[in-house]
Amino acid sequence: MVNPEAKTPRERYRAQVRTEIKDRAWEQIATAGASALSLNAIAKQLGMSGPALYRYYAGRDELITELVRDAYRSLADTLRAASRRPGADVAALAHAMRAWALEDPQRYFLIFGTPVPGYHAPDDITAIASEVMATLLDAFAALPQKGPASSFDAHLEEHRDWADGHPAPTAALRRALAFWTRLHGTLSLELAGHFDGMGFDPARFYAAELDELTGDGPM
Amino acid sequence: MVNPEAKTPRERYRAQVRTEIKDRAWEQIATAGASALSLNAIAKQLGMSGPALYRYYAGRDELITELVRDAYRSLADTLRAASRRPGADVAALAHAMRAWALEDPQRYFLIFGTPVPGYHAPDDITAIASEVMATLLDAFAALPQKGPASSFDAHLEEHRDWADGHPAPTAALRRALAFWTRLHGTLSLELAGHFDGMGFDPARFYAAELDELTGDGPM
């Protein structure tokens, strides 16, 4: 009986070249930003001619979309993995997120940075983004819900659709949202260098914001 | 006696063309993002040849730097003006900031979006950024300092240099910092469209985050 999943040598080779192309693409993005990404430059680095890449990607746009997809996938997997480690809590997610961002800032910005006007991500990418939110919701749902309700909660109660049936109480949704926006706020300013001349340690500020989020002490 | 500030017709004309160039540049950025900005395209829109622009700007980089400077200047002035209106408080600053960002999202991202690796803003631009922080510090210094101190405060106490001698208590510095990072967090995700399919009203979430910042109610 033949395993339909088994890869022929040719398939393995194709897959390998595709990842080599992406590796070089990430290098370029890290060095000069996503707008500088060039198919011809990648081909040159791989020692092949430009047109050869069209065996692997339909064009520049398809490659970029795949990079965005991989970035989201990587983030979603990283957070899921962190949440599954024994004793994992909201703080563990926050630290995993920061580590992931610092690992490759331009990868972070490819997802959360300046949007290209008119661009809309395909549905499967949006789905991965929902996975990320679901991981956050799981973590906050497991937390004791203390503190008074927010004025925002009533509004959110009527717009929980995006939580996609997640059983978490509305207050947990609100806290997961704040987790995302606040940590993104610090993180993106740090990565963009806006704290550079300021002297304080961004990691400590991040930790303080996290403390306030978890209720482990007011900031 | 001659007023040395008086502008000759030629100077007035030059100034006018320079702003027309920038107006077109902002249009391009709003439409296709800053990386798509093209001197030749601007010249065409103005009905002149490409090289003509070199009478007004040394090159593409100088133009972009000037756009960044103008953006910062506009933000600093907007916030200062808001803070000087009678009865102005921290909330007024927050609303002015949000309105400014929504007015031209790509202008916001030119300052706070994806950084270009290796680019460093000239000193005079950094100085305008400090003006913005100073306005925030003024507003928070005027607020009664309630709530317990943060674990971060001790660290910040030793790194207040960036506040440039501002008399605000350290807790006010911390709160101004959180004001900036949290509001930037929501705002940038909203502008980038990350809330798009989620259903809730970003303005309400923004307001709720603001409430928690001012202590007008826990979020």
Added chain:
DNA sequence: TGTACATCAGTGAACGCGCGTTCACTGATGTAC
């Protein structure tokens, strides 16, 4: 007020570049009998 000269905005041609992408092809690898 009129003339001579200097200043300066804008042009058109040109340079060199790298981009994404297409096309017809060569030659190696894999498949079927």
Added chain:
DNA sequence: TGTACATCAGTGAACGCGCGTTCACTGATGTAC
């Protein structure tokens, strides 16, 4: 195991494009006497 054929990775030439930038120039505007 050997031969005939199909598949497919990669090449090199070419297309058209728009970019930033330089250069020598024309012609209009302003200045000095």
